[in-house]
Amino acid sequence: MNRYISQERSRQVLQRLESSGFAFAYEKEKHRVVLSDEAGNEQLYFRLPIVLPPPGTNIPAEEPQVNYVIVLIQSGNCAMGYFENGINFDHKVFRSYMVRKKQGKSQIKYLKTKGKSRAGSRVRLGETVEFFENINERLQEYFEEHEVHRIAISCSKTLIPYLYNSKVPTPFDKHDPRLYKIPKHIHTPIYEVMLDANRFLLKGELIYEEAQQPIVDELLGEDIDFSDDADDFYY
Incomplete structure (x- = not known):
């Protein structure tokens, strides 16, 4: 499954990911985060919007121009x-x-x-x-x-x-x-x-199998306001 999400939601997902206990690695050439299980098996891919910095980057109060x-x-x-x-x-x-x-x-x-x-x-x-x-x-x-x-x-x-x-x-x-x-x-x-x-590059993309839906739900979080993301969609 492919789910596209806005820049703001992508930023929130990345913050949630960094503060969680998920094991993940950043692939620079693909500008995406790969989540793995305890055995090291890849479970989910999160392609970042092109204007979003990779995980671990110290982002100043005013985000730099990309x-x-x-x-x-x-x-x-x-x-x-x-x-x-x-x-x-x-x-x-x-x-x-x-x-x-x-x-x-x-x-x-x-x-x-x-x-x-x-x-x-x-x-x-x-x-x-x-x-x-x-x-x-x-x-x-x-x-x-x-x-x-x-x-x-x-x-x-x-x-x-x-x-x-x-x-x-x-x-x-x-x-x-x-x-x-x-x-x-x-x-x-x-x-x-x-x-x-x-427009494609400006969106984040979650790529996963149906079995990983609970992980996606946890990353998205029920406390995030999705009202401004009516253009999110699945493939």
């Missing part, structure tokens, strides 16, 4: 933006001629199966190179103008090498601790899809 970028890349399509505390301050959509129309296959995948190709393919490859250069140029602008705390990305393994090996380098490497792979299927990247991904 700046992040979202980068969604598919063959020939990219939507990206810069956000501060969940608010989008800049965005850009890139499109490129990277897909062979008849086969519906990206030129990158085609080359891996068919080898060298002709003029049309060279055009597509040229546009692929420019596509990733444009992405990295915009990323460099974000990182030069702002302090970026997190990098939320969705990009297939096939395209990752083109991102990092571009003539215009990314302002981070593939091992940057700020990187966060978005745990959600992303449709063709456009502005609206990026905003939908942002």
Whole structure:
């Protein structure tokens, strides 16, 4: 089961978790907390909202601003933006001629199966190179103008090498601790899809089996006011 909860409720659940006797560990690369039983078996996962700090962080009275970028890349399509505390301050959509129309296959995948190709393919490859250069140029602008705390990305393994090996380098490497792979299927990247991904990242998510419902109930707590969380839902 998947239950999505608001930032405020997520904050309360995290506080309840830290003050309880639950055994848990924080997975930085997934920005989530894993609860285990006495035998060490994983029972429940709690993905934190992207703007919420990990457990054990000393949060000042006034919570610090969290700046992040979202980068969604598919063959020939990219939507990206810069956000501060969940608010989008800049965005850009890139499109490129990277897909062979008849086969519906990206030129990158085609080359891996068919080898060298002709003029049309060279055009597509040229546009692929420019596509990733444009992405990295915009990323460099974000990182030069702002302090970026997190990098939320969705990009297939096939395209990752083109991102990092571009003539215009990314302002981070593939091992940057700020990187966060978005745990959600992303449709063709456009502005609206990026905003939908942002709404997803701003919510907490409890992932568990039905047998763990009592643990979820305890974490949520009956004394928490849920009146402002009408948008919480299950999957």
